[in-house]
Amino acid sequence: MLYTVKEVARLSGTTIKTLYHYQKIGLLLPQEITQNGYRYYGDKELEKLQQILFYKELDFSLEKIKVSLESEPNRLMILYEQQKLLEARQKKLTNILQTINKTIEYERNGKSMNKKNMFTGLNKEEWTVIFKDQNKHLENKYNIELNTDEINTNEMNKKAAEATKFMDFMANSLKNNLSPNDDKIMEAIKNHINFLKNDIEIDKDGFVAQSRFFLSDEFHREMLENIQTGLSYFICIAAEHYASL
Template sequence: MKVKEVAELTGISVRTLHHYDEIGLLSPGRKAESGYREYTDEDLETLQQILFFRELGFPLKKIKDVLNSPSFDRREALLLQKKMLLEKRSRLDQMIALVEKTIQHAEGEIQMTNEEKFQGFDFSHNPYEKEARERWGGEAVDRSNAKLADMSVEKRDAMAAKMNDIYRKLAGLRQGAPDSEEAQSAIKDWYDLLNNNFGSYSLEAFKGLGQMYVADERFTKNIDQFGEGLAQFMSKAMTIFADKTK
């Protein structure tokens, strides 16, 4: 199957499939007579594995490491994915039940204690934290968490507003060149904001963060809310900024 046909079959964008190819996660395994590369049935099975892992919140780098491991076994992976998805469903069922009880409470049908209102919530795990620790070290993450914990609500709100302003400014520039003076000025504002509020970012860490914006679809989805293609634009601009500032 050609890339467009795979995109239509799976609902994944052609751009995402091209990105998987570029990073070596999934490359079409057969070359047709026309010269175009085509996806085999085995490639589609691998793509299904990737999507199962993505549904469970695995970053692309981790998925690539798992699939390339000599010990990888597709059946074992499917059994593990089934177990994890069942656990995820159980958590969602708990949250749905909590919402239903809260509706009944709001309508006066039942009374909930304050403890019952928050049963089922679990903020003890940050899905990005383990990844950040592995990439940049635990010390930088701890400094970042400590700074956030020390911030007042007003300061956090002000910081969030400033972040959104920078996102919007970069979104307005994303059709232009990432190495333009305006783009680089806005990216410097982004670099300064991160360093002032989330601990010390080295230029290499800043560049790596930009790469995660496109390598991890969770980041891409959040950033592209301000404009399609913004994550890709920021990633390029951050790489240019880091390389030029060294």
């Protein structure tokens, strides 16, 4: 089956201009170009476009994407590699979210956070780069500045597993159409809050406040939505139900 440029753009969520650009640089060529200039794409081209978009989600440059696709022509091997990279990014975002949770609670309670507890799952250089954007956002919008001069990742890495487990469970529950009021979700939130209590003062209402903040703040909402579309709203609804019990 062949698809027009317009159909491919609609299916993939890209633009016609983007597809023309990919053709121009030799990244994605149509299967067929008619004498009157109409471009048609086949299933192989759609598969390649899918791989290109996966790489773009990983912030690969178009040049790097082209090299990657040319160096590994096996589609399944490319998908396995992209799966690993995307899972690593998801874990990294989850770890960052866990740290933000604690940071907000400390700021909300007017307390200073132990610098050893400020970083999770990343080495010093990676955290420095990532916190640059977060710090800029918090400072510009909320007049909050995080001191990231002293970085110790060991303690925070121990907490990353719990945060990843919780977010993965919530994301999978949403994907599987589980109700936010489900008993399993209530139990997961209970366990998550109990875990957070090891480091910060937080209760049901405090977790609701966190969830509402992440839903309303574009920076943190995007972090959750990158894990699973609708996750920020799903967690907020679940948290509110848990607090009402």
